[in-house]
Amino acid sequence: MSLLLEKITTKINKYRCDKTLRQVAMTVPASYSSPHNVAILSMVGKRVVYDYLVAVKSFLLYVGVKEVHVLSDGTLDVDDIRVLNQHVPGIIIHDADELDMSHLPRGNCWERLVMLLTLAKDHYVIQLDADIVINGEMGEVSKAIASNHGFILGNEKWKKPVSMKEMANIAKEWGSCHIQGYSEQYFDRLPLFSESDCQYFRGCAAFVGLPASEHYLSILRQFSAQMEAEIGDKWYLWGSEQVSSNVICSLSPGMSMLSWPKYQTYQFPLSNEPIKNASLIHFMGTYRYHKNMYKKIAQDAISSMV
Template sequence: MSVLLDKITTKINKFKCDRALRKVAMTVPASFSSPHNVVILSMVGKRVIYDYLVAIKSFLLYIGVKEVHVLSDGTLDDEDTCILSEHVPGIVIHHADELDMSELPRGNCWERLAMLLTLAKDNYVIQLDADIVINGELHEVSQAIGDNRGFILGNEKWKKPVSMQEMANIAKQWDSCHIQGFSEKHFDRLPLFNESDCHYFRGCAAFIGLPASEHYLPILRKFSAQMENEIGDKWNLWGSEQVSSNVICSLSPGMSMLSWPKYQTYQFPLSNEPVKKASLIHFMGTYRYHNNMYKKIASDAISNMK
């Protein structure tokens, strides 16, 4: 009975949340500019149009960028494009068929990562998931951009990077079948990591920043090929893009983990600090409907856009 009640409660909370998010359509268009060569990218589909507008418009209240880019998940239509263009003037919308996905898996957000790293050839790039809400000043992000350093969303358990060997040793103890842990336990077997002494940032691909470099895509292709050689078709499963994003971040000089819980994924892990004290909150999956917290934080953000 409790499982059924939880499902009903989640559906009710989702309905209320979706209705609240639509109020972002009544806010003024975003304005943005930046003295730095910064672009921001999100993957967006019809189902999360208003979620995305809350994410990007709340972000642009605090951080300036040169350009805003969206990669369609294949479901955006002309009406969606009009809504996006109205609220984010000059927005650039991309489609997966623009990308060179040779030697890379397809689906499971891999096109998003390839698009991000394509843009990173000439720009400082930021990846922003559509289920993020900005709730306060982002001083650490501004500083990283100004210093031309990267950043990644982390958590309490992984405050600091570890060596690739250490990550492999830790993952082997988990005996995990999930693609992330399963991949990480093979790190000590990859030639790519024998060529460097880099340390691994075990973060979240939902929010990252990378300084410009033409080397990311070649590294990604090399890493993906070596990983597929180690674990076979399993490398095509959901979650491999997350591992790859972490690896690219780890190989970017000057990378830093954003402080937790100021920058957090809601309830991953739980924090003793009130959620409203966080500056950036990533509301992943159905957890966004727990206690109507996503609705509350998003509504506050929308009120700041008027």
């Protein structure tokens, strides 16, 4: 397929997908409750209001929470907020200016991470990206919440954690210039890990669960300062929040990687299992409109919201 034809096809598929996602506006409001003090957080902007509603309403069909929180990316307007309140009664919407971002990078999803860890002072917290669709039961997630253990979205290549030193050695072999691999090369030099046998979970920040702790933010600032001391301004590049999320998850007791491909990022990597067998699909980036799969899975989810 030529590059021009590929761009045209993607544009058409996006239009059709967006039209399908808007059908969530015709569904009944979400209802939710939980015996556990669980809060779920997503960062949402005008461009993904309906994507988010599919994500959160499909999630709430399978997992109970006590509170639903949204961090505005700064683009939500009065109409967007009205739609969110209509479909998720009791939703709590935050602005970035509420957050204490001192001694931390800004932008590139850092505010989302800080909001998550702020909520984690008093709640079991779940980060749910707006480009996720829940397609089936999530017993592992409900069990983690009940056991007060953490979880993180992984993939086939990183089913198990590795030591910080081992991760540093692997990353050095890659010689990667991308901020994630680049910063992981320095793990064996950070004082934060020097007297710890911490195991590193190389997962995805799109979907994580963390038991309550008042220590996460202080650990985050400590880690960020040590990374910046090692690599300088590179630490402010897109992707450093992903590394930081992995580190916080890795330092959380009882952390586990969700089973892949039952919980997956679509096409990252490719799974030979039918997509319909997955319980959670994260439709990230390039492959979001591949074979109209996001549209199909979202349509099925919306049909369940009766």
